[in-house]
Amino acid sequence: MTNAPDNSPSGIGPLELDSAATDFPARFAALLAMKREVSEEVDQAVARIVQAVVAGGDQAVIDFSRQFDRLDLTPETLRVSEGELDAAAGACDGETLAALKTARDRIEAYHSRQLPKDERFTDALGVTLGWRWTAVAAVGIYVPGGTASYPSSVLMNAVPAKVAGVARIVMAVPTPDGAVNPLVFAAARLAGVDEVYRIGGAQAVAALAYGTDTIRPVDKIVGPGNAYVAAAKRRVFGRVGIDMIAGPSEVLVLADGSANPEWIAADLLAQAEHDTAAQSILVTDDRALATAVKAAVAGQLKTLPRREIAGASWRNFGAIIHVASLAEAIPLVDRLAPEHLEIVAADADALARRIRNAGAIFLGGHTPEAIGDYVGGSNHVLPTARSARFSSGLGVLDFMKRTSILHCTPDSLAALGPAAIALGRAEGLDAHARSVSIRLNR
Amino acid sequence: MTNAPDNSPSGIGPLELDSAATDFPARFAALLAMKREVSEEVDQAVARIVQAVVAGGDQAVIDFSRQFDRLDLTPETLRVSEGELDAAAGACDGETLAALKTARDRIEAYHSRQLPKDERFTDALGVTLGWRWTAVAAVGIYVPGGTASYPSSVLMNAVPAKVAGVARIVMAVPTPDGAVNPLVFAAARLAGVDEVYRIGGAQAVAALAYGTDTIRPVDKIVGPGNAYVAAAKRRVFGRVGIDMIAGPSEVLVLADGSANPEWIAADLLAQAEHDTAAQSILVTDDRALATAVKAAVAGQLKTLPRREIAGASWRNFGAIIHVASLAEAIPLVDRLAPEHLEIVAADADALARRIRNAGAIFLGGHTPEAIGDYVGGSNHVLPTARSARFSSGLGVLDFMKRTSILHCTPDSLAALGPAAIALGRAEGLDAHARSVSIRLNR
Structure with a gap:
C-alpha cells in the first residue's frame, strides 16, 4: 500500500484514518466523540447578571456595559441613533456595500421560497381542520462585538425574520471601548433592522428577554455569541424562544481524483481559519489527492494572515479519511453529520441524494463553501457538532409559528x-x- | 354595574378582572406573570443518573429501575416482547381500541398534509439552489408511567414521526411495580412503534440519548415527563434533539352571550382536571354568562371524580376576564398566548383570523377542546406557558430536517x-x- 496513513496523534498533524484498517471502527468512533469545545463554567456569573438586569433594568445594563465594555452609557445612548446608523453605512467602502446588497437580495430571494402555506380542509364527517402560520411579533438578534462581528451574520439572521413578517427586529451588538463595525450597522440598515442597541453579553440577552424601560422585550432571540451569551440564551429559554446554540464550525469535503487539490486545500483552510476549534475533514478514495491536498494546505498556510488559527485547527482537529469508494463513505458522512458538506466528484448530485445528514451541501468543484457563507442565498447559520442528524439551518420557519384550527x-x-x-x-x-x-x- | 367582579384573591376562587377597571393593566400583568409550577431542584440528581448510565449502561438502568420502580429487570427483559405487546392489545376493551384506531387514522390523515416539499431552482446567473427534507433516523418517545400514562399521547408523538418517515421509533415507559397500561402498549402497536422498553425517569432519557448494549441510541427524544425527565432532556440536548419542555396545560375560552354556560363550564373543568397547576380562563363580554358559568362550574364539580384536582386548579389559577367586546379581547389573548383557545361566538372565525398567538384554536360551540385532545386529528402536544408567541405544536416537521443545496x-x-x-x-x-x-x- 503506497501513501499509508501516518496515524499522527492529534496535535502534530491532521488525523489520518483508513476505512480498510482493522482499527478503523474504533478510530472513527473516537473522531465522532472528539470534543472540540472547552466548556467554560459561566452559569453562575450569568445567573447573577440576568437577575441583576431583571431587577435593575436600564441601570444594570449600563453598569455592566461600563464594567465589560468600558463604556459610559445613559438610557438615551443605549440605542444607536438613526443618524449614527446612516453615517456608518455612508462610511463603508462602496464595493463592500454593493456586495452586502447582493447578499441581502439573494438571501431574500432564497428565503422567500420558504414561506409556508396555510391549510384548511373539511373532511368526510364535516369537520373543518387546518392550520395557520403567523410571524413571531418581535425578534432580537445578537451580534458579537470585536473580531467576530460579521455583517454577513446580521443578514443571515435578520433577512429571514423580515421575510417571515416579523414586525419588530431588534439588534444588540456590543461596542467595546466604543469601537463600532460600520459594516455591521450598514448590514442592519440593509436588512431592515428596526432598533439597534450598543449592548452585549448576558446583560443584552437579559434585556431583550425581560425588557427594560428603554428596551421593550422580544419573543425570540437568535444569533451567535460567546460562552456568556450562550449560557444566557439557555437561561432565558422558555420566557422567549431561542435558536440553536452553535458550536465551532466544520466542513467535510468528499472528493474523488477529479478534484483540484489546491482548491480543496483552500476550502479546508477557509473553515480552519474561523477558530482553532474548527474542524476540516477530507474523505477521499484517491490517495494521490490526499497527499497533494496535505502539501497544498502546508503551502497555502504560509501566506495566510490567520495562519496561526488555521494551522492549529488543521493540526488538532483536521482529518483525512481514506475510503475504497465514495459510495462507501455515505454512512460515514451520515454519522459525522457535517455542518457543511462539499462533494467534488463526477457523480456529486447522485451522491448528495443518498446522504441524509448534513446542514448544507455544496455540489461540484465550482461551489466553495464561502459562496454559501456570503452570497449564495441559502443560510449560513447551520447545525454543528453532529446536530444535522436532528436539526436544520436557520430559515423562515424559525421566525413563524403554526396555530392548528379545528371546527x-x-x-x-x-x-x-x-x-x-x-x-x-x-x-x-x-x-x-x-x-x-x-x-x-x- | 351589576355582577361586579369580586376580585377574589387567588386561592379562594377564580381571579376576576374587568378590562374597564383602572387597575386592570396591573392585574392583567400579574396574571401574565403568574407562576404555576413549583420548580423542583433535581438537576444534581439527574446529572448523577445520566453519568451513571453513560458509564454503566444496561446495569445502571437496571439498578435505577430496581430503586425507583421496584422492578427486577435483566438486559433480556428491559425490552417489552412482541408477545407482551400483542397480549396487552388483545386485553383492551373493544370500544376503546376502536376509538384509538379512529384517533390514529385521523392523526395520520391530518399530519400527512404537513409533509414538506423539497425545492430546487436555477436562478438567472445559473446557480442551482434548493433544499431537501429528510426524516430523523431514530426517535425516542418518552411516556410517563402511573396515572399520567396516556395512550392518546403515544399516538400524538408516534404518528407524526411515522408520517415523517422515521425508520426507528423507540418508546420508553416505566412500569412501576410491574404495572403496565395495556392501552399504552396497544397505542404503541397501532402507531407502529418499533421497540418498547419498560424503563423511565432520567435513566431512560440517558439510555435513549447515549445508548447501552441493549438499547441503541436515538437522534431525538420527545414526550412529556416529570421534573426528572424534563431535566434529563435538557441535559442531553445537543447530543440529541428534544421537543419543547411542556408546562401545565391551559385553556382560554373566548365567549359571547350566545354560549351555553354548562358547556363552557365543562370545558373549563376538562382543563382543570389535568393538574392542580392547570389554568382555565374565561374571557367574555357578557356578565350574565360569566355568572352562569361560575355557577355551572360549582355544580359540575360536585359530581366530578377528579374534583379535588379540578377544584384546586379553578380556585388557584382560574380566571374570568370581563371585556366590553370580544374584539377588545384580541390583544389580551395574544399576550396570554394560550395553549388552547376556544372561541364560542357569533363571529368565531373572523375573531380567530385576528389572533396571532395560540397553540390551537377550537371554533364554535360544538368543538370542545377534548375533541382535539383525542380524535380531531390535529396534535394535542402544544406550546404552554405563553410560548405560543414563538413556538408551534408538535408536527411532522419536528421529525424532519432540511439540508440546503447549492451548485x-x-x-x-x-x-x-x-x-x-x-x-x-x-x-x-x-x-x-x-x-x-x-x-x-x-
Whole structure:
C-alpha cells in the first residue's frame, strides 16, 4: 500500500484514518466523540447578571456595559441613533456595500421560497381542520462585538425574520471601548433592522428577554455569541424562544481524483481559519489527492494572515479519511453529520441524494463553501457538532409559528364524540368525556 | 354595574378582572406573570443518573429501575416482547381500541398534509439552489408511567414521526411495580412503534440519548415527563434533539352571550382536571354568562371524580376576564398566548383570523377542546406557558430536517465570486476569499 496513513496523534498533524484498517471502527468512533469545545463554567456569573438586569433594568445594563465594555452609557445612548446608523453605512467602502446588497437580495430571494402555506380542509364527517402560520411579533438578534462581528451574520439572521413578517427586529451588538463595525450597522440598515442597541453579553440577552424601560422585550432571540451569551440564551429559554446554540464550525469535503487539490486545500483552510476549534475533514478514495491536498494546505498556510488559527485547527482537529469508494463513505458522512458538506466528484448530485445528514451541501468543484457563507442565498447559520442528524439551518420557519384550527358541526361532533368520550373515560379524565357528552345530550 | 367582579384573591376562587377597571393593566400583568409550577431542584440528581448510565449502561438502568420502580429487570427483559405487546392489545376493551384506531387514522390523515416539499431552482446567473427534507433516523418517545400514562399521547408523538418517515421509533415507559397500561402498549402497536422498553425517569432519557448494549441510541427524544425527565432532556440536548419542555396545560375560552354556560363550564373543568397547576380562563363580554358559568362550574364539580384536582386548579389559577367586546379581547389573548383557545361566538372565525398567538384554536360551540385532545386529528402536544408567541405544536416537521443545496457553474461562480471575495476580505477572513479567488485565477 503506497501513501499509508501516518496515524499522527492529534496535535502534530491532521488525523489520518483508513476505512480498510482493522482499527478503523474504533478510530472513527473516537473522531465522532472528539470534543472540540472547552466548556467554560459561566452559569453562575450569568445567573447573577440576568437577575441583576431583571431587577435593575436600564441601570444594570449600563453598569455592566461600563464594567465589560468600558463604556459610559445613559438610557438615551443605549440605542444607536438613526443618524449614527446612516453615517456608518455612508462610511463603508462602496464595493463592500454593493456586495452586502447582493447578499441581502439573494438571501431574500432564497428565503422567500420558504414561506409556508396555510391549510384548511373539511373532511368526510364535516369537520373543518387546518392550520395557520403567523410571524413571531418581535425578534432580537445578537451580534458579537470585536473580531467576530460579521455583517454577513446580521443578514443571515435578520433577512429571514423580515421575510417571515416579523414586525419588530431588534439588534444588540456590543461596542467595546466604543469601537463600532460600520459594516455591521450598514448590514442592519440593509436588512431592515428596526432598533439597534450598543449592548452585549448576558446583560443584552437579559434585556431583550425581560425588557427594560428603554428596551421593550422580544419573543425570540437568535444569533451567535460567546460562552456568556450562550449560557444566557439557555437561561432565558422558555420566557422567549431561542435558536440553536452553535458550536465551532466544520466542513467535510468528499472528493474523488477529479478534484483540484489546491482548491480543496483552500476550502479546508477557509473553515480552519474561523477558530482553532474548527474542524476540516477530507474523505477521499484517491490517495494521490490526499497527499497533494496535505502539501497544498502546508503551502497555502504560509501566506495566510490567520495562519496561526488555521494551522492549529488543521493540526488538532483536521482529518483525512481514506475510503475504497465514495459510495462507501455515505454512512460515514451520515454519522459525522457535517455542518457543511462539499462533494467534488463526477457523480456529486447522485451522491448528495443518498446522504441524509448534513446542514448544507455544496455540489461540484465550482461551489466553495464561502459562496454559501456570503452570497449564495441559502443560510449560513447551520447545525454543528453532529446536530444535522436532528436539526436544520436557520430559515423562515424559525421566525413563524403554526396555530392548528379545528371546527366541528353538531353532526360531526355527534359522529366523532363517542370515540372521544371512550378515550377520556379510558384515561380517567371524566371531565374530558363530559365536555363532549354534555353537548350530545347523553 | 351589576355582577361586579369580586376580585377574589387567588386561592379562594377564580381571579376576576374587568378590562374597564383602572387597575386592570396591573392585574392583567400579574396574571401574565403568574407562576404555576413549583420548580423542583433535581438537576444534581439527574446529572448523577445520566453519568451513571453513560458509564454503566444496561446495569445502571437496571439498578435505577430496581430503586425507583421496584422492578427486577435483566438486559433480556428491559425490552417489552412482541408477545407482551400483542397480549396487552388483545386485553383492551373493544370500544376503546376502536376509538384509538379512529384517533390514529385521523392523526395520520391530518399530519400527512404537513409533509414538506423539497425545492430546487436555477436562478438567472445559473446557480442551482434548493433544499431537501429528510426524516430523523431514530426517535425516542418518552411516556410517563402511573396515572399520567396516556395512550392518546403515544399516538400524538408516534404518528407524526411515522408520517415523517422515521425508520426507528423507540418508546420508553416505566412500569412501576410491574404495572403496565395495556392501552399504552396497544397505542404503541397501532402507531407502529418499533421497540418498547419498560424503563423511565432520567435513566431512560440517558439510555435513549447515549445508548447501552441493549438499547441503541436515538437522534431525538420527545414526550412529556416529570421534573426528572424534563431535566434529563435538557441535559442531553445537543447530543440529541428534544421537543419543547411542556408546562401545565391551559385553556382560554373566548365567549359571547350566545354560549351555553354548562358547556363552557365543562370545558373549563376538562382543563382543570389535568393538574392542580392547570389554568382555565374565561374571557367574555357578557356578565350574565360569566355568572352562569361560575355557577355551572360549582355544580359540575360536585359530581366530578377528579374534583379535588379540578377544584384546586379553578380556585388557584382560574380566571374570568370581563371585556366590553370580544374584539377588545384580541390583544389580551395574544399576550396570554394560550395553549388552547376556544372561541364560542357569533363571529368565531373572523375573531380567530385576528389572533396571532395560540397553540390551537377550537371554533364554535360544538368543538370542545377534548375533541382535539383525542380524535380531531390535529396534535394535542402544544406550546404552554405563553410560548405560543414563538413556538408551534408538535408536527411532522419536528421529525424532519432540511439540508440546503447549492451548485455553481464556472460562469455563475465568476459572476458571484467577486462579491464573496469582497465580503471575505471585509470580515478579515482571507482564506474564505482565497477559496473563491483561487478558482477564478485571480
